[in-house]
Amino acid sequence: MAMKQGDAFEAKALSEEDKASLPDVYVDDLLMTLKYFIDEENAHLWIKEHEVCDRCEHKPCLTFCPVGVYTEGSDGKIQVAYQSCVECGSCRVGCPYLNIGWELPRGGFGVAYKFG
Amino acid sequence: MTNERIEFDAVVVGAGLAGSAAAMVMAREGLNVALVERGQKPGGKNYFGGAIYTHAIEEVLPDYMDRRPPFERPVTEAGFWFLSEDGLTRMTVQGGELKKMDPADAYITLRANFDLWWAEQAQEAGAFLIPKTTVVDLIRDEDGQVVGVQTDRPQGDIYAPVVVICEGVNNLLTQKLGLIDHDLEPAHIALAFKKVISLDKEAINARFGLRDDDQGLAVSVLGDVSLGLPGMGFVYTNEDSVSIGLGMMLNTVAEYGLRPYDVLERYLQHPAIAPLTKGGQLLEYGAHLIPEGGYREMPKLYTGGAMVAGDAASMVNALHWEGTNMAIMAGKHAAETALEAHSRGDFSERVMSRYKDRLDEGFILKDLRQYRRFAQFLETHESFMEVYPNFVNDALGQFFSAYGKPKKQLFKGMVGALTDRRSLLKAAGDIVSMARAVMGW
Numbered sequence: 351m352a353m354k355q356g357d358a359f360e361a362k363a364l365s366e367e368d369k370a371s372l373p374d375v376y377v378d379d380l381l382m383t384l385k386y387f388i389d390e391e392n393a394h395l396w397i398k399e400h401e402v403c404d405r406c407e408h409k410p411c412l413t414f415c416p417v418g419v420y421t422e423g424s425d426g427k428i429q430v431a432y433q434s435c436v437e438c439g440s441c442r443v444g445c446p447y448l449n450i451g452w453e454l455p456r457g458g459f460g461v462a463y464k465f466g
Numbered sequence: 467m468t469n470e471r472i473e474f475d476a477v478v479v480g481a482g483l484a485g486s487a488a489a490m491v492m493a494r495e496g497l498n499v500a501l502v503e504r505g506q507k508p509g510g511k512n513y514f515g516g517a518i519y520t521h522a523i524e525e526v527l528p529d530y531m532d533r534r535p536p537f538e539r540p541v542t543e544a545g546f547w548f549l550s551e552d553g554l555t556r557m558t559v560q561g562g563e564l565k566k567m568d569p570a571d572a573y574i575t576l577r578a579n580f581d582l583w584w585a586e587q588a589q590e591a592g593a594f595l596i597p598k599t600t601v602v603d604l605i606r607d608e609d610g611q612v613v614g615v616q617t618d619r620p621q622g623d624i625y626a627p628v629v630v631i632c633e634g635v636n637n638l639l640t641q642k643l644g645l646i647d648h649d650l651e652p653a654h655i656a657l658a659f660k661k662v663i664s665l666d667k668e669a670i671n672a673r674f675g676l677r678d679d680d681q682g683l684a685v686s687v688l689g690d691v692s693l694g695l696p697g698m699g700f701v702y703t704n705e706d707s708v709s710i711g712l713g714m715m716l717n718t719v720a721e722y723g724l725r726p727y728d729v730l731e732r733y734l735q736h737p738a739i740a741p742l743t744k745g746g747q748l749l750e751y752g753a754h755l756i757p758e759g760g761y762r763e764m765p766k767l768y769t770g771g772a773m774v775a776g777d778a779a780s781m782v783n784a785l786h787w788e789g790t791n792m793a794i795m796a797g798k799h800a801a802e803t804a805l806e807a808h809s810r811g812d813f814s815e816r817v818m819s820r821y822k823d824r825l826d827e828g829f830i831l832k833d834l835r836q837y838r839r840f841a842q843f844l845e846t847h848e849s850f851m852e853v854y855p856n857f858v859n860d861a862l863g864q865f866f867s868a869y870g871k872p873k874k875q876l877f878k879g880m881v882g883a884l885t886d887r888r889s890l891l892k893a894a895g896d897i898v899s900m901a902r903a904v905m906g907w
Contacts (some may be wrong), residue, residue, distance in 0.1 A: 351845060353652040353717035362721045368693050373735060375727045380751035381660075387506060410720040412710030416659045416727065416753035437511060438753045439636040440657050443650045444720045454504060454636075456618050460597030462510040465662045465707070465750045 359446035361408045371385055377418040384417075388433045389459035395419065395432040395441065396451040403428045406447055414444050436461045474594070476502040476804050477615050477626040479601045482581055483518075483790050484776030485632035487526045493592035495805050500624055501585065501593045502617065504600040509581030511634070513660070513754040515700045515709060515787065517541050517572040517684050518580060522794035527587055527834035531569055536579035537539030537793075539633030540570030543675075546705025547701070549690040550859035554738035558685060566797020571577030574682045574702045576662070576709070585773075593831030596624075602637060604629060605770065610645070611813070615811035625811045628804045629772045630796060631655065635755045637765065637778040646765035652717035653845055656697070656784070659726045659733070663746035667706050672744050674703050686711070686787065688808030691733045695722065696851060699733055700787070701742070707749055708742070709766040710734065713756055726753065742757060758784040761838040767825070768818035773800040783833055783903065785840055792830045799824035843903040847896060853887045 354360050364372075365458055395437035397403060404426075409419040411428065417436050422438045454460075478485045479810050481503035489501040505511045518537075523530045528619065542565065545558030564571065590593050596617075605614040605623060614625035633639050640646060669680050674683045687699030697714030712733060719726060733739060757780040764780045767773060775781070776793035783789065803821040807813045814887070825831045845852075860883035864876060884893060901907070 351653060360721060361723060364693065364722055369691075371756065372725075372728045372734060373731045375731045377725075377727070380727055380748070381899055383748055383750045384752065390698065408723065412724060413725050414719045414724045416656070416715070417659065418710075418725075418727075436513075436753050438726065439755050440583050440719075440753075442636070443655070444652050444716050446720075453603075454600050454638075457504050457600040458506055460505075460511070461752070462506050463513055463578050463750065463752055465510055466513050466579075466581070466752070 352445075353444075355446050356449070357405070359408060359410075368449075376449045381417060384436070384466055385435065385462045387462060388458045389455055392456060392457045393432045394432065394460070395430050395435055396428060396452050397428055399450045400427055402447045402449040406449075410444075411441055411445055415441055423450065471888065472624050473673045474498050474626040475808060476500070476628045477502060477595075477624050478630045478632060479615060480504075480632040480634060480771065480776075481510055481585040481588070481595060481597075482603055482632055482634060482776060482791035483584065483794065484500070484800075485630065485799035486581070486585045486593075486689060487794045488632065488775065489588040489593035490526055490591045491587060491798050495810065496592075497805065499588075500626065500649070501588055501595045502599050502601055502624070502888045503595065503597045505583070505597065507582055508585035508595070509578040512577035513658075513752040514577055514832060515573070515634055515660070515684075515702055515711075516790065517787075518575050518831075519572050519788070519791035520567075520569050521571070522791035522837070526794055526798050533583075533587065536583050537575055537644035539671070540680065541574060541684045542570070542681040542833065543683045545685055546860045547685050547687045547734060547817050548855035549573040549687055549699075549738065550856045551690050552737055553859040553863060553864055555855075555858050558683070573686060574684060575707075576704060581768070584698055601633070602638065604643060610770065612769065627771060628807055630797070630800045630804065631772060631774045631778055632776045632793070633778045635757050635777040638776050639773050640765050643769060643772065645767070645769060650755070650757065651759065651763070653715060653880040654757070654763050656713035656756040656758050657716045657719050657726060657753060658711060658713035658756050659730055659753040660700075660709055660750070661730065661751050662704070662707050662709050662749040663743045664749050665743065669745075670703050670706070670708065676703065679705060679873070681877055687733075688851055689859075692851055693729065693732075694737060694852025696845070698851075710739075710743065716755070716759075727751070745824070755765050756784070757782050760784065760840060761831075768815065768821050770815040770818060771813045773803060773818055773821045775800050778850075779788035781830060781834065783837055788833075795828060795830055796825060797829070804905065810867045817905040831905065837904065838906065840903040843899060847899065849888070850896065855883075855888040857884045857887060
């Protein structure tokens with residue numbers, strides 16, 4: 351079944367046992383292994399409207415992004431560390447409100463896998 | 467400033483498996499081909515399990531073995547591992563069919579190396595590689611016919627009567643062309659993430675039961691790897707590293723609030739998995755989407771002046787982990803169609819449709835059509851990955867335990883290992899729908 355979008359997004363819960371079995375990984379340790387050519391002038395990811403995020407109860411972008419691009423600032427606003435992005439595309443279609451602007455980085459910029 | 471248009475006989479968007487195959491075939495036949503790649507170099511944006519199939523490489527480059535392809539190891543052992551919470555049942559095959567071919571049917575590779583080599587073959591055939599260049603849109607004439615691409619370089623429009631779009635899973639150009647009317651659907655794409663972990667060759671050979679460096683293991687891992695949720699893990703032995711990771715449907719990851727790196731670490735810490743990579747150094751972590759919607763999520767594959775190949779066209783057989791071979795074959799068929807169009811001097815939609823005919827004649831569309839229900843199967847059988855891998859581990863564990871009880875109780879216990887989780891009727895139903903999904907009934 352298609353993922354329900356907008357206010358209809360349904361969060362599901364793991365069993366307590368499964369939840370407890372998940373380690374707490376510090377994602378920056380993983381990012382250390384990645385090579386990037388960072389475009390300091392252009393952010394290729396952005397939040398379209400911050401008011402929409404205020405309405406989003408579960409904010410799955412904070413968890414599903416495989417490199418932790420999205421974090422919540424002390425002001426409650428979603429912050430976008432586009433510099434860590436591996437350009438997978440999950441956020442563009444996984445945001446329940448389709449509220450994330452997504453473009454390919456300019457040519458030559460972004461992640462550069464050494465192994466792949 | 468000159469206003470001269472940059473013109474080629476063909477433009478290929480993306481120097482991945484499909485793109486470089488298409489460029490190679492067209493350039494070899496004398497076309498002037500621009501191969502546009504957004505990465506610093508080909509392969510830099512690609513991340514996969516994985517293995518590459520030689521039948522497809524050979525179709526495009528018959529003497530590939532003489533050109534020193536950067537293969538890690540041949541796949542000499544393949545199969546499934548079923549993980550329960552603390553157990554592992556292995557079902558793999560070695561020798562036999564896998565040993566019949568030389569070169570092997572499939573080789574484990576790393577994409578940064580392989581794609582670079584693959585693009586070099588296209589360049590040697592005469593294709594002109596334009597790296598560090600992102601295609602942002604297609605150029606169309608007043609009739610809607612595609613006549614080139616717009617890149618992010620100043621004065622970067624490139625004109626050609628035929629464009630082969632091999633842009634990868636995030637098929638934004640394909641969407642802009644109207645060949646599909648929606649973006650990727652989270653329930654039909656897997657978010658895959660993996661680590662490449664260095665290990666010395668001797669350790670790999672000893673831990674994975676390989677005779678020497680010319681043997682390699684490729685396995686799919688089911689069950690606890692994805693917390694029993696829809697998903698699949700994998701292990702591939704490289705020459706002196708191991709690729710280990712998993713893919714889960716994006717909607718599952720989002721709905722359960724999972725952090726992919728936590729799930730991956732949980733898998734790596736599993737008591738049966740941890741010893742395999744113990745002492746290894748993390749070389750790289752990464753993630754990529756896999757289009758698993760199959761036939762039903764395929765865009766229209768062509769329009770006037772353009773064709774779509776590879777992940778952009780959803781050419782993936784999720785169950786068999788095939789996709790690299792389809793990409794290469796589709797690139798070849800697109801190239802053949804472009805050559806036909808050039809010889810006829812006709813780049814209309816009617817001639818481009820010959821691309822689909824060529825795909826229909828081969829295995830790609832046949833397979834994808836046969837497996838069209840498989841994408842929906844796991845969606846509608848959410849508990850599948852929880853029930854059966856656990857059952858296999860429990861049942862086999864009981865079979866090989868002495869207990870000191872009459873064997874009649876043993877078989878009762880083994881059946882119970884299933885029926886505690888799923889009624890026999892439902893299990894029978896699962897088998898029928900699984901068979902339907904695979905056989906295409």
